[in-house]
Amino acid sequence: MAGEGSMMQAIKSLAYNKSLRGNHNRTSWKDYKIQNDKPLEDHIKATPELLEEIRTRLQVENKKRKKHQIMLALLSIIVAILAIYLITKINYIGI
Numbered sequence: 001m002a003g004e005g006s007m008m009q010a011i012k013s014l015a016y017n018k019s020l021r022g023n024h025n026r027t028s029w030k031d032y033k034i035q036n037d038k039p040l041e042d043h044i045k046a047t048p049e050l051l052e053e054i055r056t057r058l059q060v061e062n063k064k065r066k067k068h069q070i071m072l073a074l075l076s077i078i079v080a081i082l083a084i085y086l087i088t089k090i091n092y093i094g095i
């Protein structure tokens with residue numbers, strides 16, 4: 001029968017890969033425990049002025065991005081219309 005040799009190689013490969021993994025239990029909670037137990041500190045305190053500055057800066061950036069997207073969409077529509085017009089004109093002339 002054909003195929004026994006390839007199955008034997010697959011079984012050996014699986015056994016070899018399993019031996020490389022190690023002996024510890026991968027589902028243990030100790031593997032996921034954070035080693036650094038001290039609480040995180042936030043060194044920057046957000047003042048109302050800082051929050052207002054961030055808010056206005058983000059609004060300006062969003063307006064600029066929105067204008068850019070609208071211009072790009074209009075340009076794409078114009079190019080598509082021009083391309084369709086040229087294709088139909090070329091087909092009509094018979095070139």
